[in-house]
Amino acid sequence: MYLCAMLKTTLLNAVEAGAKELRRYFNNEDLKISNKEGINNWVTEADHAAEKAIIDVIKAQYPDHFILSEEVGEIVTGSEVKWIIDPIDGTINFASGIPICAVSIGIEKNGEMVLGAVYNPFINEMFFAEKGKGAFLNDKKISVSKKSEVIHCCLVTGFPYTYLDMENGPLQVFERFVRKGVPVRRLGSAAIDLCWVAAGRFEGFFEHSLSPWDTAAGYLIVEEAGGKVTDMNGNKYSPYQKKLVATNGLIHDELIEVIHNRKQLG
Ligand code: IPD
Numbered sequence: 001m002y003l004c005a006m007l008k009t010t011l012l013n014a015v016e017a018g019a020k021e022l023r024r025y026f027n028n029e030d031l032k033i034s035n036k037e038g039i040n041n042w043v044t045e046a047d048h049a050a051e052k053a054i055i056d057v058i059k060a061q062y063p064d065h066f067i068l069s070e071e072v073g074e075i076v077t078g079s080e081v082k083w084i085i086d087p088i089d090g091t092i093n094f095a096s097g098i099p100i101c102a103v104s105i106g107i108e109k110n111g112e113m114v115l116g117a118v119y120n121p122f123i124n125e126m127f128f129a130e131k132g133k134g135a136f137l138n139d140k141k142i143s144v145s146k147k148s149e150v151i152h153c154c155l156v157t158g159f160p161y162t163y164l165d166m167e168n169g170p171l172q173v174f175e176r177f178v179r180k181g182v183p184v185r186r187l188g189s190a191a192i193d194l195c196w197v198a199a200g201r202f203e204g205f206f207e208h209s210l211s212p213w214d215t216a217a218g219y220l221i222v223e224e225a226g227g228k229v230t231d232m233n234g235n236k237y238s239p240y241q242k243k244l245v246a247t248n249g250l251i252h253d254e255l256i257e258v259i260h261n262r263k264q265l266g
């Protein structure tokens, strides 16, 4: 079997192993929750259990591969293949019993994202992409929407756990769209936000402060669905910087102009 086919099998097994823990702990009244930096930046025992289950699957198959995972950080290192893991993207939703959360895993090979999977077990949506081979939702090919004017679009964004008091910050940008009547949703899971752009449910997603595990899988899924992902200045996206704009491609330049207040809507 080719390396990518073998990686895909392990990827899907790892995602399922993590999802099993999400199902096990969901709506558990005694769920143990602790806080990271910030006031409400939670990590739960389910995050740790899912992360361990995922890493166990990967290590059993590929003990030498580089692993970067949200809660444990970097383990192993020094391999050309790197697994980037968010055991639960949308932890606050998860711990509140809101079924908008997912296991997200991206695989980078020699610095290029080659495979990604985002799975929300509560609505049974498995998003998957392989570089150059398209994006899929539950094995059905997906593509981005065809709307071409921001004023007629449905957007999504997210806000960091600690308020970002900066010029053109998350609330100012949010307000700019809302004042013009453009719907901007806030789901609470960046991985799902990206996948829903890929599936054509949203035309665009932007966020000011994300981490590699939030976006590694999702940005490949958007690109493979025919969309575009950049930083907030329209430059090539890297999951190792914080800002992201992901769209159907058609509204990308206009969305960036509005985000920077260089274009007025309506
Ligand atoms: C968070 C979610 C959220 C985004 C935050 C992320 P977590 O991830 O993706 O939508 O706004 O910036 O940190 O903490 O639930 O894994």
Ligand code: CA
Residues within 6 Å of the ligand: 086, 088, 089, 090, 190, 213, 214
């Ligand atoms: Ca996350």
Ligand code: CA
Residues within 6 Å of the ligand: 047, 070, 086, 087, 088, 089, 090, 091
């Ligand atoms: Ca997480």
